[in-house]
Each structure stands twice: as C-alpha cells, then as structure tokens.
Amino acid sequence: MTVYKLTCVICPLSCSVEVEVEGNRVKDVRGFSCTRGKEWAVEEVLSPKRVVMTVIQVRGGKEPVVSVKTDSPIPKERIRELMSYLATLEVEAPISIGQVVVEHPLGLKTKIVATGSVEAVETRGHA
Amino acid sequence: MMYDVVVVGGGPAGLAAASESSKLGLGTLLLDENPRLGGILPQCIHPGFGLHCLGEDLTGPEFAHRLIEEVRRSDVEVKTQAHVTSLAMRSDLVKEVTYASPQGTEAVQAKAVIYAAGARERHRFEVGIAGDRVAGIYTAGEAQAMMDLYGVMPGRRVVIVGSGDVGLIMARRFALEGAEVVGVVEMLPYPGGLARNLMILRDFDIPLYLSHKVTEVRGRGRVERVKVVRVDEELRETGEGFWMECDTLLISAGLVPRVKILRRAGAIIDPATGGPVVNDRLETTLPGVFAAGNSLIINDLVDYAVEQGRTAAKGAGEFVRGNGIPTRRWIRVRREGNVRFVVPHMLGGDRDVWLYTRVSRPVEDALVEVPEIGLRRKVPVLKPSEMLRLRIKAEVEGGRVTLVIK
Ligand SMILES: Cc1cc2nc3c(=O)[nH]c(=O)nc-3n(C[C@H](O)[C@H](O)[C@H](O)COP(=O)(O)OP(=O)(O)OC[C@H]3O[C@@H](n4cnc5c(N)ncnc54)[C@H](O)[C@@H]3O)c2cc1C
Numbered sequence A: 001m002t003v004y005k006l007t008c009v010i011c012p013l014s015c016s017v018e019v020e021v022e023g024n025r026v027k028d029v030r031g032f033s034c035t036r037g038k039e040w041a042v043e044e045v046l047s048p049k050r051v052v053m054t055v056i057q058v059r060g061g062k063e064p065v066v067s068v069k070t071d072s073p074i075p076k077e078r079i080r081e082l083m084s085y086l087a088t089l090e091v092e093a094p095i096s097i098g099q100v101v102v103e104h105p106l107g108l109k110t111k112i113v114a115t116g117s118v119e120a121v122e123t124r125g126h127a
Numbered sequence B: 001m002m003y004d005v006v007v008v009g010g011g012p013a014g015l016a017a018a019s020e021s022s023k024l025g026l027g028t029l030l031l032d033e034n035p036r037l038g039g040i041l042p043q044c045i046h047p048g049f050g051l052h053c054l055g056e057d058l059t060g061p062e063f064a065h066r067l068i069e070e071v072r073r074s075d076v077e078v079k080t081q082a083h084v085t086s087l088a089m090r091s092d093l094v095k096e097v098t099y100a101s102p103q104g105t106e107a108v109q110a111k112a113v114i115y116a117a118g119a120r121e122r123h124r125f126e127v128g129i130a131g132d133r134v135a136g137i138y139t140a141g142e143a144q145a146m147m148d149l150y151g152v153m154p155g156r157r158v159v160i161v162g163s164g165d166v167g168l169i170m171a172r173r174f175a176l177e178g179a180e181v182v183g184v185v186e187m188l189p190y191p192g193g194l195a196r197n198l199m200i201l202r203d204f205d206i207p208l209y210l211s212h213k214v215t216e217v218r219g220r221g222r223v224e225r226v227k228v229v230r231v232d233e234e235l236r237e238t239g240e241g242f243w244m245e246c247d248t249l250l251i252s253a254g255l256v257p258r259v260k261i262l263r264r265a266g267a268i269i270d271p272a273t274g275g276p277v278v279n280d281r282l283e284t285t286l287p288g289v290f291a292a293g294n295s296l297i298i299n300d301l302v303d304y305a306v307e308q309g310r311t312a313a314k315g316a317g318e319f320v321r322g323n324g325i326p327t328r329r330w331i332r333v334r335r336e337g338n339v340r341f342v343v344p345h346m347l348g349g350d351r352d353v354w355l356y357t358r359v360s361r362p363v364e365d366a367l368v369e370v371p372e373i374g375l376r377r378k379v380p381v382l383k384p385s386e387m388l389r390l391r392i393k394a395e396v397e398g399g400r401v402t403l404v405i406k
C-alpha cells in the first residue's frame, strides 16, 4: 500500500490531498474539499497528464519561431517523445493564432495549436 | 498634441487601461518601446493566464492577443517603438510625455497619464553573486525571450537561482527542451512558487536546494561551475559549500517595479512595494498620474494587472472630467502584524475598493482582519509569494482602516 501526498492545484485553496493506492486500485482519498479536487488527485496518481508548450521553427516568417501548445493534456510519459518530434518540425508562414499545426501527433488524442501569429515576409512583387 | 490620456507601457496593464479609457470616451494614446504589444506576455508561452478574469486557461501570447484585439477595435492611437524618457508636470492639469522613436525625439501633452511600464528583473550583482564575468549568465526573462521569441537555447546544463514561479517555469522550459536542470537554489527555507508550479520539480526530477545560495561563478569565457553555500535562518553563509558544474546560470531573484521616470517626475515611492504611493483611484502623489500593473506592485497573476489597468483608467476619466480628483480627507490604510505591504495606501471612503497585500512570512491558519469594517477572514495558508486581494466596503467608521494579519 502506498499513500501519495499531493497539493491540489485546481484552485488557490491548495488543499492537501492524500491518495491511498494498493496495486493499481485507489483505496481511499482524503483531504479534498470538493469533487473536482478528488478527481484530479486520483488522475494525478493513476495517470498524470500535462499540457506541453514549446516553439516551432517557421519558414518565411517575420519571426523565427511560433509558440504552440497541446490543446489537451497528454500522458506524462509521452512528453519526451512528443518534444523530440516537435523539434523536427518546420511550418510555413503565415500562421495565425488558434491554427492547428499538427493533428494527433504520434497517434495522441491531442492537437498541436499555434498560440501566436506569424506574418509572412513580403516577397518582391508584392506591395 | 493634447490627449486626454497617455498610457505608458503596452503590457497587460497598459492595454487594459487604454481600452477602458477609450471606452469612457477619452482620447487615448498608448506608447510602448517594443515593436510588438503585450509586454512580457508574448514570451510566456506556458498556460496559466486568465483563470480568474476570463475563467479560461490561456497561454501568455493568447491572453495578450485578446487584450490587443480589444485595443485594435477601439479608438486608441497606438505607437510602438516609442521609448518614454521623461514625464514632466507642466501644471496640475497638463503633463508632458517625451519619447524617443525611430523618427526622433517627440513630446505629447496629456491631461492624465497612466504609467504601466512593468518591472525589471534583479540581476546577479543585486543578489550577491561574485566571481568571473563570463558568458552564460542570464536573467530568467532574458533566457525566456531567447528561447520563446527567437528559438535559441541559452545552454544545456543550467543552475537556476530562485524558486519563485518564474524560476520554476523556466526550469520546465529547459527540461522540456532536453537541457539538464542541475538544480534550483533557493535562499529561503521554503519554496517560492505556486503549488501548481512546484509540481514541475517532481515532473522532471529537478533537485531543489532550500536554504542555499549561489555565491560565486567560475569559468573561462563561459560559465563552468558555480559555488553553492548553505545559509542559516538569518541568511548567513555557513560552511565551505560545494561546486555545481553547469554552462548556464539563470537568475530568477524577483522583479522590481520600473519607476525611474515616476521618481524623477517627483512621485513618492513606497519602499515596501518599490512602486508609487497611490490612492484608491491608483493615482500617484502627482495629480492626474496613475499607476497600474507591475510598476505599481509586482503581480503574480496577470488578472490583477489587468484589473489595476481598468481601475486606473476609471480614475483618469474622473480626473479629466472633473479637472482633478475632488479633494477629500484621505484615509490612510495602516498595517499591523504580518503585512509586508498593502496597496492602495489611501482610501477616499466613497467607493468599494480592492486591497492588494502580501505577508512577510508564510503562516498557516492565518486570520485576516479589518476591524473598522468588521471584515474577518480565516485563510488556511498565506505565503509571501501569493498576493491576497480583499474587497473593502466604502463605509468606513471613524475614518480609519487597519489591515491586521496574524
Ligand atoms: C516568467 C513569468 C511568468 C508568469 N506567469 C504567469 C502566469 O502563469 N499567470 C499569470 O496570471 N501571470 C503570470 N505572470 C505575471 C504577469 O505576466 C504580470 O503580472 C504582467 O505581465 C504584468 O503586466 P504589466 O503590464 O504590468 O507589465 P509588462 O508585461 O512588463 O509590460 C510593461 C510594458 O511597458 C513597456 N515599457 C517599460 N518602460 C517603458 C518606457 N519607458 N517607454 C515605453 N514603454 C515602456 C515594456 O517594454 C513592456 O512592454 C508571469 C510573469 C513572468 C515574468
């Protein structure tokens, strides 16, 4: 039996939550003040997920990179793999905020979404 | 050219102030020194913005985008690459703002000024780090700009000074990009950041050294190692210390309100906040000059910087329409017990206001009281790193207000 001691991060109340686990089963959860906190603590112990943010190289843009995030949290153990993959990407300007850069990278449920915009460099012939 | 309002600084506080001011029908000019608006938000690519004021969890660039769109849709005139060099009081009702731009030095006049120039980061010498002057020493914000605006990695093995939110967020950015975070070194016996950011240390197995201090940097040309020494409760160095191998030292030792221009113009600065003394309209001691955001107080949440921007704009509106804020007997807010600062400093007693405050030391089961208005609140934990915001009712008995935290 293992007891995990967590500080709930869902709201600023920061309750101390304890999750008691035996094998892969949750035996008891204590210390939360609301169900959101309880659910969060159980997920955090059994299958922690995180939102990942980085920047991606941009071709032909006024800025060298564009910031992106996963539009939903991904399993923690897949983070390294996803980051290595994103480091190899290059996208073409223009890019606008909210644009989906990659759908379901590496078969994950999430999408990679631009969190900023990058205009294209004006090429000759255009005003 | 005479404006009703000139806003100095186009970060979240200045953007909110400008759009609010224009909404109130005031002719508004917004000046920022950078080519792009948004202040420090465009380089804060992590989520955690807008949880309170929008009820959404956005990244910095996304949050900035919302505020910038609001300004673009309004009648605010925007000038970027305009670095304000001075503010002069021509009279109580007319101010002159001088700025340097690619076109040269220009000056504009305004009835009211909202000063929202943000904060600057403490650098290595302010936190007592001696040794070689080598490449590879950055403030957290400099490293963040390199990585997240320009896509350049500052180094591969990094030691971070300071466990506040900024330091922790940068620890995650380095770890995500595959760099090694050798350690986060914190002088105080407790970590500085929010609980959600402290999880970063566990996520990436980053060692945290509490009650430790980086005292010295060594290297030829580039950082090669830093000396770390344990400190006692009075923050005095104890023992010989040890060396950490690294190629980069990141200083994340807090922010200081940028107030040089205000101070030179004659505003009184509160040593407890590092920002100007203000009344509940967020007007400084210079009539018609208001302050908001990180140049008023260091805000850990962008929501409060935005709120202050809007409050300052409402104050500016009152000033412009009434040719000054009507004089009254200002009520001084006094502090007692574990209170490091409280802002605003003066209350008019004619409206409900937000008080922003921080404790000096962490406390559990804290009791927060304003006896004069019968406010009494129990808070499970209060930490210096988390600002507390309290609503104060207008009717104040006996013309006194005291904030007590025990
Ligand atoms: C690394 C980091 C992470 C953060 N993370 C979060 C988070 O997750 N959630 C959250 O809610 N908050 C977060 N914050 C806090 C939030 O970003 C700040 O509270 C907010 O940006 C303050 O806004 P501001 O407008 O006062 O200052 P700034 O954003 O600093 O803007 C000030 C602007 O004024 C300009 N300026 C300064 N002087 C002059 C001059 N003389 N002339 C012209 N222009 C000038 C500056 O260039 C800048 O553009 C974070 C802060 C940092 C540093």
Ligand code: SF4
Residues within 6 Å of the ligand: A008, A009, A010, A011, A012, A013, A014, A015, A031, A032, A033, A034, A035, A036, A037, A038
């Ligand atoms: S358990 Fe509920 S109340 Fe407590 S911190 Fe978590 S979300 Fe907030």
